[in-house]
Amino acid sequence: MIAHIAGEAHRLQLMVSAITEKGGRASNEDYLGMIDLGQKGFCCTLADGAGGHGNGALAARLTVDAVLGGYRENPMFAPASLASLIFRAEHTVSEEQPTSTSRMHMSATVVLLCIEPITGRALWAHWGDSRLYWFRSGKVHRMTEDHSVVQQLLHAGMYANSDPRSIPNRSVLAGAVGAESQVPPTVLPESMELLEGDAFLLCSDGLWENLHESAMEDALHASDRPDVWLQNMASAVNAQSRPHQDNLSAFAVWVSANPAVT
Template sequence: MRFLFSNNNKTVDSTKSSRSSKGIFCEVYAVSETGPVRDHNEDSIAFSFPENDNHNLIAVVADGMGGHNAGEVASKMACDLLLDYCLKKWKQQSPGKLLHKAYTEAHETIVAAGNSNSEQKGMGTTATSVIIHKNVCYIGHIGDSRVYLLRNGSLMQLSKDHTLVNQMYESGEITEQERDKHPMKNVLLQALGTTPTIQPQILADGWEILEGDRLFLCSDGVYDALSDEDIEELLLMKRPEFALECLSATATARKVSDNFSALLITFSTGVQSTPKMTKEQNIL
């Protein structure tokens, strides 16, 4: 596992344990930056290898919102709560049930935390996550962060944006071009912590992961700066860590107005050392 975080002082953390495993395994590469405009980062990213086995993976990208820096509190809570629940119940529930229950409990906890602190009242966060188990991928999602799949050189968006503008597009009120440039494109219909109830997108049936697949989870700061064609070109790069360096350089050069964060997950066969169980980051 190679783990890349980027901010003004870029660092690389590469940690491995002595245990090895065979078959299709996951490697995770990550970047989270404040960006050239914002003064702090409200994104959080996290991942964990259940049972200390890199055949298994839980990964989350969250993009927070709220006054008094409450967005960064909400996004970190989402990452912590989703990972903690899934790890605790890993052997007791199916991945689909894990995700559904984890999102429900995370939402209730974030709402309660906001209600108990006037400076954090109304805070919320997107949360886009994947579970990899027995070579099958499952998705949990709420908000407008995204998960993409690159397979056989083609990029597909697997998550559905929970935004007012995307709803307008799906109902035929606006075109795809109008959707992508609409001034209200970031108005959310759903997020953890902001509504009485939630209906997260849970892809509970899952689909088989193939060698060579790449999953890409990102906050909206990424696709605000890069088109789907740009993202596809990045994910086609042979070296994932270089792809994320290029993402960071491009988003900065284009003066993206938001924080930007991404997790790039690759799948290979062979013998790999298993990394430490959990990594997470919120860069201020």
């Protein structure tokens, strides 16, 4: 399915698609959602839950609902506003944790993208190891940096020139919604101007851990629609037949110019 985000005054038009699969797990603890407020903006967000007893799924749903609910109430396009959306999710999950012993340690990673289509600019934020990739001219132009212990070790100079995917304990997080975080969420400090042909991928680690960035680029080149791009990447991951394949979820957002606006 593709959602078309367009308006007469929009400098940019968006095509948006999403995918979520439980992989080899018993349940799907990823959750994702989006909201289109017309001239006020567009926001999509994805969360990957953890915590056992099904409460990872609850943490992910609470996180996404809090982000989108906050954006609906106050669709301000500013870094501070995106930070407030994540802290709203943190407050929501933290309030729910004491209600049950099984929920005490539930948490979720989160990544969100907001686009102001009239000006054609984007902002994003994340906490944990769910990622955002920004593609330009078919290549990875920019990507988020995980809040993980492995990433901290890489910053410290260990595992030089290593692919984080191959490093032990790569899933140990240093920050996430509802966790005892060592690091705060990361918010893009200023909005980015978008160009026709830009593409975004928001994804849980079930996708990026099993697919190198070059394979994402190859799949993008081979796809004529965002839903086809997502399906091609998911098929490449599933073809590996990894035991206990993690939940896999992603948003694809393709940017095009509005021919009605000059």
